[in-house]
Amino acid sequence: MSSQNSRSIKSLLLRHEVLLVLVLVLEIFYFLNNARNFGTPDNLSNIVRHSAEIGLLALAMMPVILTGGIDLSVGSLLGLCAVLFGVMTHDWHWATLPAAFVTILLGGLAGAFNATLITALRLPPLIVTLGTYSLFRGLAEAITQGTKTYRSFDPGFLGLGEFRFLGLPLQGWVLGFAALFFGILVHLTVFGRSFRAIGYSPEGTRYAGIPVLRRTAMPYILAGLTAAVAALLFTARLQQARADAGTGYELAAITAVVLGGTSIFGGSGTVYGTLTGIAAIAILSNGISRVPAVLKAGIGGELASLLTGALLLLALAAPALVRLLQSARKQPTT
Numbered sequence: 001m002s003s004q005n006s007r008s009i010k011s012l013l014l015r016h017e018v019l020l021v022l023v024l025v026l027e028i029f030y031f032l033n034n035a036r037n038f039g040t041p042d043n044l045s046n047i048v049r050h051s052a053e054i055g056l057l058a059l060a061m062m063p064v065i066l067t068g069g070i071d072l073s074v075g076s077l078l079g080l081c082a083v084l085f086g087v088m089t090h091d092w093h094w095a096t097l098p099a100a101f102v103t104i105l106l107g108g109l110a111g112a113f114n115a116t117l118i119t120a121l122r123l124p125p126l127i128v129t130l131g132t133y134s135l136f137r138g139l140a141e142a143i144t145q146g147t148k149t150y151r152s153f154d155p156g157f158l159g160l161g162e163f164r165f166l167g168l169p170l171q172g173w174v175l176g177f178a179a180l181f182f183g184i185l186v187h188l189t190v191f192g193r194s195f196r197a198i199g200y201s202p203e204g205t206r207y208a209g210i211p212v213l214r215r216t217a218m219p220y221i222l223a224g225l226t227a228a229v230a231a232l233l234f235t236a237r238l239q240q241a242r243a244d245a246g247t248g249y250e251l252a253a254i255t256a257v258v259l260g261g262t263s264i265f266g267g268s269g270t271v272y273g274t275l276t277g278i279a280a281i282a283i284l285s286n287g288i289s290r291v292p293a294v295l296k297a298g299i300g301g302e303l304a305s306l307l308t309g310a311l312l313l314l315a316l317a318a319p320a321l322v323r324l325l326q327s328a329r330k331q332p333t334t
Contacts, residue, residue, distance in 0.1 A: 016261035017273045020315065024280050031287030038290050045169050049161075049237060051282035052171030053078065053230040053246070055275075057253035058260075059175075059182045060226035062274045063219035065257055066186070066195040068202070068266030069125035071220060073114060074227045074253060076136035078246030081107050081231035083140045086150025086241035096154045104228040110136065111224020115217035133250070140243035150241040161236035171233055178226065183271040195219065199266020255308060256281055259315050281308055 031038040057074045064071045081103050088099035110132070117128045163170040185192040194215050197205040206212045227246075235241045260277030262269025284307055289300030 035290035048172040058256040060223040068199040072129040073132040075246040075249035082241040107228025111221040115220035119213040
């Protein structure tokens, strides 16, 4: 084998996505051998069902981060949209379909509100979405007075939470469609590829004739629409709508995106990397809670959070460590 081929193979193996896939394979292998009923069809369906909402938010978060931005409000918006759907179907006695349509529309308007503050007023995305994070959650708490929970939805709507097609839960099909949509948008369209250019160099992108502000606004609107869809899935799965729905989901979504190799500074990232990050987190959270020793101690959630954080830090540190090793090898020895 030539040295050039050897370097090419080594470079491929050091790619972030390839390393993450190897981690994912090791997770699956370990839990198949050590976690109770991990590989059963019912449990695999549960992994898909329970990770769909965070997966949707992660896919929508990825274009936002590509532009160099961040959206901390998507989890709170999910809760607000769930509550608004409950208000329309219970308090206003709307039919399910128009209520769902208006819920998605309101999610898009909330995303447009974020986008307007960021692009028109030139405010930092971190500060804007930190503010709307509290605003959306506060509105949900005010509407429900902090205690009201909406239940007894239409049986047809609740059936969506359990519906399967070709053996795959509905949530899996929705997540797959979203992955296809964002994959085509980000990787195959000129419009979506400009997100990377904006994240890499906003000024250079502007000089190239690309409307930076309009392109920057679109990912926030898409994030709002996606959060509303996630709210409907959440409500159908849990058969209730409450103000604390989606708490912490924004951090889980950001973790999945960054774990998947998207630079938190913008400019680089892939949809398939994000999907791998989603899968790694979902399998880790589900599998660790099924290990007998962990199950007996009752620390599955805490241990999953600890290991997810460690995995994220390792993923962030790995490229820097590789660069340090490569530079150390290139330095001449005395």
